[in-house]
Amino acid sequence: MVDDEELLLAVLNTAPMHEGAVSEHLDAAQGAALARQHGGTGSDEELLQLRTVRDAIQDLVHGREGAVDSLQAVMDEVSMRPTVTAQGVRWDLDAPDDLVLAARVTHAWSEVNERMPGRLKACANEECNLYLLDRTRPGTAKWCSMATCGNRMKARAHAARARASAQS
Ligand SMILES: [Zn+2]
Numbered sequence: 001m002v003d004d005e006e007l008l009l010a011v012l013n014t015a016p017m018h019e020g021a022v023s024e025h026l027d028a029a030q031g032a033a034l035a036r037q038h039g040g041t042g043s044d045e046e047l048l049q050l051r052t053v054r055d056a057i058q059d060l061v062h063g064r065e066g067a068v069d070s071l072q073a074v075m076d077e078v079s080m081r082p083t084v085t086a087q088g089v090r091w092d093l094d095a096p097d098d099l100v101l102a103a104r105v106t107h108a109w110s111e112v113n114e115r116m117p118g119r120l121k122a123c124a125n126e127e128c129n130l131y132l133l134d135r136t137r138p139g140t141a142k143w144c145s146m147a148t149c150g151n152r153m154k155a156r157a158h159a160a161r162a163r164a165s166a167q168s
Pocket of ligand 1: 123124125128129130143144145149
């Protein structure tokens with residue numbers, strides 16, 4: 001099975017928050033480019049399926065309910081095809097063309113949960129809608145990026161402490 005962690009994160013991070021509103025990057029232009037980069041066709045149906053699994057996995061990462069059904073609907077169309085080689089058995093996803101990428105994303109999410117439980121996280125900045133895969137040994141990563149959200153939140157905490165000590 002190819003490693004689709006990168007695809008999973010790329011798809012999860014296609015709805016960034018910009019000036020308080022979520023902007024859609026899985027659209028005909030940017031979404032199609034992302035899909036083709038990962039072996040997809042960029043068709044409207046493919047993008048629709050990708051948005052569906054993205055929204056469902058985002059809900060699950062946040063612990064919101066009701067997201068499993070749409071993932072099940074995608075995976076209902078999928079089978080795993082074994083190919084025996086001299087090295088062993090390789091399993092490939094077999095799905096309708098427009099569903100392959102959505103199925104790969106769903107499968108990657110599942111693999112990450114199994115291999116790195118709790119490590120797929122939403123950025124701790126509530127004004128950010130990006131996700132991270134925490135590869136730190138203690139599992140303490142909180143920000144999509146130290147350079148943006150990490151520094152911004154630290155500066156905010158620092159300002160709050162400074163205000164509190166000025167008042168006391
Ligand atoms: Zn962030």
